[in-house]
Amino acid sequence: MSGGVLTLRSGNLVAHATNFVYWLHEQRFLSTMASHSAAKKEAPAPLVVLERFLPYRLNVLASLTSNALAQIYAERFGLSIPAWRVIATLGQYDYRTARDIAAHGVMHKSTVSRAVAALEQRGLIARRPNQDDRREELLELTAEGREIYEALAPQALAFEERFVSVLTSEEQKLLADLIDRLSGHARLMAPEDAGEGEG
Numbered sequence: 001m002s003g004g005v006l007t008l009r010s011g012n013l014v015a016h017a018t019n020f021v022y023w024l025h026e027q028r029f030l031s032t033m034a035s036h037s038a039a040k041k042e043a044p045a046p047l048v049v050l051e052r053f054l055p056y057r058l059n060v061l062a063s064l065t066s067n068a069l070a071q072i073y074a075e076r077f078g079l080s081i082p083a084w085r086v087i088a089t090l091g092q093y094d095y096r097t098a099r100d101i102a103a104h105g106v107m108h109k110s111t112v113s114r115a116v117a118a119l120e121q122r123g124l125i126a127r128r129p130n131q132d133d134r135r136e137e138l139l140e141l142t143a144e145g146r147e148i149y150e151a152l153a154p155q156a157l158a159f160e161e162r163f164v165s166v167l168t169s170e171e172q173k174l175l176a177d178l179i180d181r182l183s184g185h186a187r188l189m190a191p192e193d194a195g196e197g198e199g
Helices: 002-042 054-073 081-093 098-105 109-121 143-166 169-189
Strands: 125-129 137-141
Touching: 054 081, 054 143, 081 098, 081 109, 081 125, 081 137, 081 143, 098 109, 098 137, 109 125, 137 143
Parallel strands: none
Antiparallel strands: 125 137
């Protein structure tokens, strides 16, 4: 009888010990989950929300617009974004130095140099001496380059019209005025040699 009691008591002890181990693990798990939950609740708010940060939003808008416009001059004329800017600048001003084009389009000089070299190799632009500065050469469109510009310009303007069609005439004018003001202010804030890459 005593042996049976001992066996029964031993079984109870094992069961209690097992239950205690399970309970201990459960408490540790709940404590860990509570700690994680508290950490999540105590996590500080982000210092900058990119979706509401104006410089980021302007950069995203510029990238989306450039990529959409690139479908015209890249797919139909085989031009990169910097090459298109060179063509458009020379189409507007007839001739400019590479440095002028870089400053006008806010591009790195090396980016403009690569675009100029590619366009010159295709026979779309030509160089001539700069009488005001012998260290630089003036760039101008060739007859073939002018043809591409004249074919591209109407399509670019049509793209612009579709792009701003979601705005009223008053909103379009206001947007143009705001862009002019912000661009002028940004040029004063940025370093003189600052420039974008391929964007």
